Amino acid sequence: MAYGFNPPSIWGPNGRAFSQGVIAGEGVTLYITGQVAWDAESNVIGPGDCAAQMHKAIENTRAILEAAGGTLDDIVSMTVYFLNREDLPAIQQVRSQYFETPSAPASILIQVPGLVIPELLVEIVPIALIPHKRFKRPEV
Numbered sequence: 001m002a003y004g005f006n007p008p009s010i011w012g013p014n015g016r017a018f019s020q021g022v023i024a025g026e027g028v029t030l031y032i033t034g035q036v037a038w039d040a041e042s043n044v045i046g047p048g049d050c051a052a053q054m055h056k057a058i059e060n061t062r063a064i065l066e067a068a069g070g071t072l073d074d075i076v077s078m079t080v081y082f083l084n085r086e087d088l089p090a091i092q093q094v095r096s097q098y099f100e101t102p103s104a105p106a107s108i109l110i111q112v113p114g115l116v117i118p119e120l121l122v123e124i125v126p127i128a129l130i131p132h133k134r135f136k137r138p139e140v
Contacts, residue, residue: 004102022076022106024129030068034081034125035060036115050087050121054094057124067138070130072098075105079125081112087121 004022037045037053038060046052062072082091088109099105105126115123 004104004106024076025131027074027129027131028068028135030065030070030074030128030130032061032064032126032128034123035064036120036123044117044119047119048121050082050084051090051094053120053122054091054124057122058094058098061124061126065128065130068130069134069136070128073103074128074130075099075126076129077127078105078107080107080109081115081123081125082109083112083114083121085111091122 035057037056039045039056044053045056058072061075065071065074080091082088091109095104095107115121
């Protein structure tokens with residue numbers, strides 16, 4: 001299990017779902033490919049809607065974690081790539097529906113000029129630490 005923390009002597013998350021630092025316990029590290037708003041047939045979910053795309057990317061992440069015995073709470077770090085600054089409130093609002101401070105992952109937000117296809121507005125790259133007692137080798 002991971003332990004997130006936010007020292008009072010530096011700037012805080014101010015209601016946003018991230019931790020300044022995360023201490024990971026023992027377990028299996030799962031590196032997850034960047035997740036976007038594609039369904040199982042590679043159709044874009046929520047064209048033009050960053051919040052819908054963020055939800056789908058997190059739900060895709062949840063499916064990957066569950067296949068290995070993990071949960072969203074096992075995410076220790078998440079990089080978020082996004083196109084439009086105006087979408088930051090939506091990204092942060094969606095994150096707060098899935099993660100709570102102080103157990104939220106460490107995070108970085110990076111504005112980019114584009115993603116793999118023009119319809120995509122956001123991509124997340126999580127890293128998780130699944131405790132040994134829950135880890136299961138996913139079926140291939």
